Amino acid sequence: MSRLVQVQGERPIFPGNACVHCMRPATQRIEIVKVRGYVVRKVDVPFCEDCIALRRAKSPRQVQFERLATGNSLLLALAAGAWIYTLVRDRGWVWGVLLAVLSALIVFGGMYMLVQPWSSGFRSPETKRVLWAATIRDFDWHTTTLEFGNEEYAERFAQVNRKE
Numbered sequence: 001m002s003r004l005v006q007v008q009g010e011r012p013i014f015p016g017n018a019c020v021h022c023m024r025p026a027t028q029r030i031e032i033v034k035v036r037g038y039v040v041r042k043v044d045v046p047f048c049e050d051c052i053a054l055r056r057a058k059s060p061r062q063v064q065f066e067r068l069a070t071g072n073s074l075l076l077a078l079a080a081g082a083w084i085y086t087l088v089r090d091r092g093w094v095w096g097v098l099l100a101v102l103s104a105l106i107v108f109g110g111m112y113m114l115v116q117p118w119s120s121g122f123r124s125p126e127t128k129r130v131l132w133a134a135t136i137r138d139f140d141w142h143t144t145t146l147e148f149g150n151e152e153y154a155e156r157f158a159q160v161n162r163k164e
């Protein structure tokens with residue numbers, strides 16, 4: 001169960017410099033961001049070394065998927081390049097090669113943009129949990145509402161940020 005805590009302003013106090021996920025001593029702050037229309041709210045949230053590593057970790061399925069996808073993207077890019085080359089080579093091979101390389105790069109780049117979000121679906125449950133340990137649920141000019149996965153942490157956070 002997650003818990004919502006609303007604080008005044010956009011610079012909340014993080015209790016005792018504890019990691020928001022596991023509550024061990026934090027080593028680094030990670031910026032979390034929420035965008036609404038043209039307005040952006042950013043908060044630096046403390047995490048420990050292990051949890052930061054978990055946030056970045058790729059699951060074996062993710063690695064496998066990305067490897068496969070990169071291979072296929074490369075083949076697709078080469079095929080697109082070869083096809084463009086056959087279409088334009090009559091205008092001279094220099095143009096043919098240039099356009100072929102350009103179209104191969106565009107195809108590869110496009111595939112990369114598709115593959116990355118797809119691959120994030122294969123994250124491990126541990127990585128997902130630590131990524132959702134603290135998020136900005138909502139904000140306005142005066143308040144920021146944070147959502148925490150760790151209820152005990154959320155309780156301590158709510159206490160130190162309580163208005164006097």
Ligand SMILES: [Zn+2]
Binds near residue numbers: 019021022049050051
């Ligand atoms: Zn931690």
